[in-house]
Amino acid sequence: MPDLTPSVLFNRILGRVRLKHLQLAIAIADLQSLHRAASSIGLSQPAATHALVELESSLGGPLFERHSKGMRLTRLGEAILPLLRASLVPLQAVAGNAALMQQGAGSALIRIGSIAAGINGLLAAAIPAYFAKHPDAAIDVHEVTIDNLLESIQEGTLDLAICREPAPLPQGFEFRAALRDEFVVACRPRHPLARQAAVTAAELLAQRWLAPPLTGLGPQQVENLFDDLGGVPELCRVSSRSTEIIYAMLTESDMLVCAPASLLRPLVQRKELAVLSWRPQGVGPLGVLVKTDVLANPAHSCHAFIEHVLSLSA
Template sequence: MDVHGRDLRYFVAVAEELHFTRAAERLFVSQPALSKQIRMLERTLGVALFERDRRGVALTRAGTALLPYAQRVLAEWQTGWEAVEAVRAAQRAGLVVGMSTSPGRGGLLPAVRSRVTAEYPEAVLTVRQFSWDDATAGLADGTSDVAFVWLPLPEPERYGWTVVAQEPRLVALPDTHRLAGRPAVDFADLLDEPFLALPKSAGPLRDYWLATDARGGREPVVGAEVSSSEETYEALVGGQGVCLLARGNAPLLMRGGVITRRVVGVTPSRLAVARRADDDRPLVHAYLRAAAEVAGV
């Protein structure tokens, strides 16, 4: 036997009000239409649900038996509808994707976007560029929702991430540098070189790109601080120092006057897509999941 949700809503309204006119006002329908619908429901069930006389309206034994079940069905439906609305809201939501340099790497960014929008067609993804001052690319202050970042992150317990690329670190040098003729450079030969450093606000990432863990306790010589690839290129050609970078970022600096060489004696770099650890929105998880699938991890 099929009974529409509307029929149950009408029945519950009359049962709770015990007055057809008040129930009709509550439902924003006419009283004749409500009475007609209740009579149709009674015919479908084959039993009277209300006793009607000049003194008013009362539930029959059948109506009294049905009421708690009808109320429960409507409450469960409301809960289900709210769950669906939450999913729809997530699908319509926007997501800010932070980065300090373009991920590049074989079209990683558009491939991730394609997967996410296939799952959430109404989602709006916005890419936002951040200075190297912020190692979290906007995650720390909530400016971005997910971000392409280099590890390590400051306060790592605040974040979750998926590594999407692991690449050797190279050294960028002026093409007139004394080590430019070598196919690979031992890091020990760079210990006395002035290095270009990220701003101090980058935290542990500054130390990572200075390779402080490979210096045996020797303090790095900082020739200049840089906050973008443009500043880095100008400092390199200006002879202010050398710098380490991931292999995938080499094209950003390999213009006139700058070369890159493989470095022996330092660990590989790791590019990750990160989120705040307390951000469990489905769209955020979908982005990290898509990044892992595209990267094959």
């Protein structure tokens, strides 16, 4: 149909589509049944049927097709359903923020996305200290990958990110370093090498190691380490950025791991892991990634928290 341009469809959606329509489409996709979807969101069967027809008419095509076991997505449905889900996320944030303010929160919700190293290395210390000074603060933390951080900030689902500086730094963003970091070699505290004041390359190469994560800084850092050692040791083909997985794999074995000191910090502080006396490898610092206009606005709800995080590095 020649009239179905993006602008025509957008205006049609604004005029006809209701939030209940979006809820219904998501519920049908999840439950694969119009009847069960209608019941789950409190609609009668006739009302749900009418709503689905209205939504599909607004979008210019069917989202679902019936089959012997229920309903499944059409190609159009598969293309737009992730966007329908995402469209409700900011509204959930609106509801959460409004509820917090009505419940007496002293400031708007601060939504933070962080890589695992940022949670362990920075936020685990920064948030309790901030909350001690600002007991009415409201903070929501999500562990995410660097790949999703920029998109989430641009979409407005996150206010700031704790990560390493992306290269290149996107226009409209600023990065402020807060914590120096390095890759270290770690093991369980009772490992024979942990009791030595110094270790040799030959001793490290004789051990079995956890494999590095398949993406990110890990592979290159571990490759550099093995170049320094002059060989490649036996690898256990289990890799993870999760400290719980790392701890579980090392605690009952004599394996070693090369990982960011920031990531391992809680385990080392609790003496659940030990860092061996081998020269660490430098890596980019952890810090705050945020839109430039947020840093320039002292009245922004995130500004005080950002200043607090940066003050810890000072």
